Amino acid sequence: xxxxxxxxxxxxxxxxxxxxxxxxxxxxxxxxxxxxxxxxxxxxxxxxxxxxxxxxxxxxxxxxxxxxxxxxxxxxxxxxxxxxxxxxxxxxxxxxxxxxxxxxxxxxxxxxxxxxxxxxxxxxxxxxxxxxxxxxxxxxxxxxxxxxxxxxxxxxxxxxxxxxxxxxxxxxxxxxxxxxxxxxxxxxxxxxxxxxxxxxxxxx
DNA sequence: TTTTTATCGTCGTTACATCA
DNA sequence: GTGATGTAACGACGATAAAA
Numbered sequence: 001x002x003x004x005x006x007x008x009x010x011x012x013x014x015x016x017x018x019x020x021x022x023x024x025x026x027x028x029x030x031x032x033x034x035x036x037x038x039x040x041x042x043x044x045x046x047x048x049x050x051x052x053x054x055x056x057x058x059x060x061x062x063x064x065x066x067x068x069x070x071x072x073x074x075x076x077x078x079x080x081x082x083x084x085x086x087x088x089x090x091x092x093x094x095x096x097x098x099x100x101x102x103x104x105x106x107x108x109x110x111x112x113x114x115x116x117x118x119x120x121x122x123x124x125x126x127x128x129x130x131x132x133x134x135x136x137x138x139x140x141x142x143x144x145x146x147x148x149x150x151x152x153x154x155x156x157x158x159x160x161x162x163x164x165x166x167x168x169x170x171x172x173x174x175x176x177x178x179x180x181x182x183x184x185x186x187x188x189x190x191x192x193x194x195x196x197x198x199x200x201x202x203x204x
Numbered sequence: 205t206t207t208t209t210a211t212c213g214t215c216g217t218t219a220c221a222t223c224a
Numbered sequence: 225g226t227g228a229t230g231t232a233a234c235g236a237c238g239a240t241a242a243a244a
């Protein structure tokens with residue numbers, strides 16, 4: 001029974017060495033997805049003499065030291081380092097590749113957590129501002145009620161003087177338009193408890 | 205000038221070692 | 225024994241420079 005991997009490997013070989021036959025076997029595929037060649041399973045130590053070896057602490061330490069100096073590895077330095085460590089230059093190159101990948105991942109993680117912190121604090125500030133807007137709307141509502149009360153009182157006492165009459169229609173939109181605060185954020189941006197009472201705001 | 209070849213880098217993945 | 229994690233190693237692929 002052949003595994004999918006074995007089949008894929010054979011198809012790759014077939015396509016490479018006998019493309020015509022491969023085309024007949026796999027006809028009219030609009031988009032032939034080139035299968036990634038699978039790595040052969042590494043045989044056990046006993047059969048090949050190979051064993052994936054973990055680098056010693058000294059080796060890693062020297063490699064780290066070199067990586068700290070320079071993340072890229074030119075071939076001269078690679079060969080020198082390899083002979084110092086008693087490793088194959090290819091191993092040194094691979095170590096640097098993996099180390100660069102780890103370093104990049106670390107950088108991405110740090111960048112992500114910084115962005116997340118910024119995002120969270122921005123969210124907090126947004127909530128604070130929304131609360132402030134609600135508070136200001138309440139103040140505005142109270143001010144309007146006060147204005148109405150005073151206007152009614154004025155209407156009752158001096159009905160003859162046109163200049164003294166106060167028409168609420170003059171305050172029509174945008175001011176009393178459902179107390180919409182759009183565009184007014186900076187106009188009424190006062191500190192907490194600095195309320196503007198009565199007609200004082202009219203003098204501003 | 206264009207094509208081929210070699211080399212090196214990144215990316216994604218695999219396989220193995222180690223540990224809880 | 226097993227799943228999670230770390231890492232050495234690999235293959236695919238792209239960029240680039242030098243040679244043909």
